[in-house]
Amino acid sequence: MTLDVRLRHAFAGFTLDIAFTAPAGVTALFGRSGSGKTTVINAVAGLLRPDAGRIASDGRVLFDSAGGIDVAVHRRRLGYVFQDARLFPHLTVRQNLLYGRWFAPRGPGETLERVLDLLGIEPLLARRPGALSGGERSRVAIGRALLSNPALLLMDEPMAALDEARKAEILPYLERLRDETQVPILFVSHALAEVARLATTLVVLEDGRVLRAGPAQDILSDPAAVPALGIREAGSVLAARLARHEADGLSRLETPAGPLWLPRVAADPGAVLRVRIAAQDVMLALTRPEGISALNILPATVTAVRLGEGPGAVVQLRAGADLLLARVTRRSAEAMGLAAGRPVFAVIKSVSVAQSDVGGSG
Amino acid sequence: MTDWLTPEEWRAVALSLRVSFWATLVSLPFGITVAYVLARYRFRGHQLLNGLVHLPLILPPVVTGYLLLLTFGRKGAVGAFLDQTFGLVFAFRWTGAALAAAVMAFPLMVRAIRMAIEAVDPRLEAAAGTLGASRPWVFVTVTLPLILPGIVAGAILAFAKAMGEFGATITFVGNIPGQTQTLPSAIYAYLQVPGGDAAAFRLVLAAIAIAMLALLLSEWVGRSVARRIAGA
Numbered sequence: 001m002t003l004d005v006r007l008r009h010a011f012a013g014f015t016l017d018i019a020f021t022a023p024a025g026v027t028a029l030f031g032r033s034g035s036g037k038t039t040v041i042n043a044v045a046g047l048l049r050p051d052a053g054r055i056a057s058d059g060r061v062l063f064d065s066a067g068g069i070d071v072a073v074h075r076r077r078l079g080y081v082f083q084d085a086r087l088f089p090h091l092t093v094r095q096n097l098l099y100g101r102w103f104a105p106r107g108p109g110e111t112l113e114r115v116l117d118l119l120g121i122e123p124l125l126a127r128r129p130g131a132l133s134g135g136e137r138s139r140v141a142i143g144r145a146l147l148s149n150p151a152l153l154l155m156d157e158p159m160a161a162l163d164e165a166r167k168a169e170i171l172p173y174l175e176r177l178r179d180e181t182q183v184p185i186l187f188v189s190h191a192l193a194e195v196a197r198l199a200t201t202l203v204v205l206e207d208g209r210v211l212r213a214g215p216a217q218d219i220l221s222d223p224a225a226v227p228a229l230g231i232r233e234a235g236s237v238l239a240a241r242l243a244r245h246e247a248d249g250l251s252r253l254e255t256p257a258g259p260l261w262l263p264r265v266a267a268d269p270g271a272v273l274r275v276r277i278a279a280q281d282v283m284l285a286l287t288r289p290e291g292i293s294a295l296n297i298l299p300a301t302v303t304a305v306r307l308g309e310g311p312g313a314v315v316q317l318r319a320g321a322d323l324l325l326a327r328v329t330r331r332s333a334e335a336m337g338l339a340a341g342r343p344v345f346a347v348i349k350s351v352s353v354a355q356s357d358v359g360g361s362g
Numbered sequence: 363m364t365d366w367l368t369p370e371e372w373r374a375v376a377l378s379l380r381v382s383f384w385a386t387l388v389s390l391p392f393g394i395t396v397a398y399v400l401a402r403y404r405f406r407g408h409q410l411l412n413g414l415v416h417l418p419l420i421l422p423p424v425v426t427g428y429l430l431l432l433t434f435g436r437k438g439a440v441g442a443f444l445d446q447t448f449g450l451v452f453a454f455r456w457t458g459a460a461l462a463a464a465v466m467a468f469p470l471m472v473r474a475i476r477m478a479i480e481a482v483d484p485r486l487e488a489a490a491g492t493l494g495a496s497r498p499w500v501f502v503t504v505t506l507p508l509i510l511p512g513i514v515a516g517a518i519l520a521f522a523k524a525m526g527e528f529g530a531t532i533t534f535v536g537n538i539p540g541q542t543q544t545l546p547s548a549i550y551a552y553l554q555v556p557g558g559d560a561a562a563f564r565l566v567l568a569a570i571a572i573a574m575l576a577l578l579l580s581e582w583v584g585r586s587v588a589r590r591i592a593g594a
Binding site for chain 2 (some may be wrong): 045046047072073074075076077078079080082084086088089090099100102103104144145148154
């Protein structure tokens with residue numbers, strides 16, 4: 001399943017001109033507000049008619065300005081999870097969930113039982129949207145879109161309206177969605193932590209253009225992409241297996257590069273996790289540091305160095321099978337002679353990795 | 363029980379109820395359609411349609427009645443056509459009274475329903491579309507239930523207006539007891555004859571009673587509908 005998008009659309013003082021392909025899995029459209037993310041997703045859904053372009057889902061042409069094709073919204077079969085949930089206030093949760101069922105073609109798809117279980121919303125069935133919390137509303141909206149048996153799921157910042165606690169509540173459900181359903185997802189976000197946890201493919205938008213597009217791991221660990229992702233937020237993702245919870249509140253994770261101790265992780269031993277490590281939380285040393293409070297010291301090899309315009313530099317490291325990013329000063333990079341091939345030690349404070357940086361595997 | 367009004371007075375009350383009921387019921391689909399078009403579409407002639415709908419509200423009722431007579435009278439263009447093709451006659455019949463009442467009440471009905479439609483979040487309708495509902499289905503399953511309180515309010519308002527309609531009715535269909543003599547026409551007629559005050563007063567009481575009942579009913583229906591929609 002792939003989604004091909006190519007479109008051009010002019011607004012007053014802003015032109016969107018983008019092209020990308022979303023393969024199976026979760027594709028994140030990432031960019032600042034105003035970069036055109038929502039326009040793209042609305043064009044795919046058919047809620048906005050672009051000036052020109054072509055949109056095809058698995059070869060099924062949804063829009064083609066040259067061929068004069070513009071499939072009506074209700075015939076596109078794309079489940080859209082809106083930022084503001086948009087549940088029908090006059091219907092119960094059950095009726096909301098089953099709304100799309102009415103119109104969906106019969107066929108294999110998610111059953112109500114599975115969606116209720118996946119999203120944990122069974123106790124809400126008899127309620128009305130007015131009586132739900134923000135997090136509950138988001139989950140019902142996701143379930144409603146899933147049950148319309150869509151060929152593709154569109155999500156426009158489904159968590160933007162939620163506080164951190166609610167986000168932490170929804171993210172695991174989205175991970176299960178990614179791992180347990182066959183429906184591909186196009187996901188709009190301006191939060192890199194979310195993207196790092198969920199995305200398999202990343203499309204970075206800026207001012208209506210595609211800046212970068214490709215496998216999420218590659219872009220997240222590419223020093224050249226750091227300015228586009230945001231220097232404070234940039235960071236790569238390590239695959240790790242939870243070994244055990246230890247008595248002092250830490251959890252031991254195994255990575256190909258060595259053990260990693262993090263504040264207690266909400267998962268069971270044996271779980272495969274994605275741990276996001278922000279570039280600015282990684283320190284580098286030429287020799288294995290001793291007498292240091294940081295618990296995590298991973299041997300690594302420098303694979304690339306990118307000097308910034310200012311006093312900073314971003315260093316890409318290979319640690320085991322994964323790539324890490326470290327943000328250091330130019331001065332240190334030069335003093336340490338950091339260049340491709342140089343062996344170093346990456347130092348990561350346990351407490352700098354937040355609970356929200358650790359997600360299920362994808 | 364029924365002897366506090368004379369049979370003739372009862373006839374006027376019953377006729378008014380019948381006229382108002384049919385005037386409201388038949389104009390409701392038109393009212394909803396026009397309100398939807400005015401609320402949701404921008405097109406050339408939008409202002410013209412809006413003006414036409416509101417005309418009966420601002421014109422002197424006598425003028426509206428006379429225009430109805432010109433168009434729907436036996437010799438009027440539309441009236442003659444309806445008479446010959448469907449055998450439907452408005453002039454000096456209770457149906458004419460219902461038509462006059464419907465036309466006079468139409469702007470009030472449209473205004474109430476239009477306001478309700480404008481209060482419906484179009485984003486909900488867009489969401490229904492993404493879930494596979496076509497435009498007509500979106501209207502039936504989302505828009506209509508959400509504007510139900512507005513429709514009820516518009517219908518009650520139209521009914522009340524129809525009950526009180528006098529000027530256009532008397533101009534269009536006259537004041538024939540048992541045929542076109544509605545409650546207001548009857549009150550007017552009784553006030554024209556010596557000694558008719560008592561009968562007029564009894565009809566006034568009947569009018570007040572009907573108005574109060576309609577108001578209570580609308581409050582009750584409106585509240586229960588709103589409760590069902592707001593949920594909780």
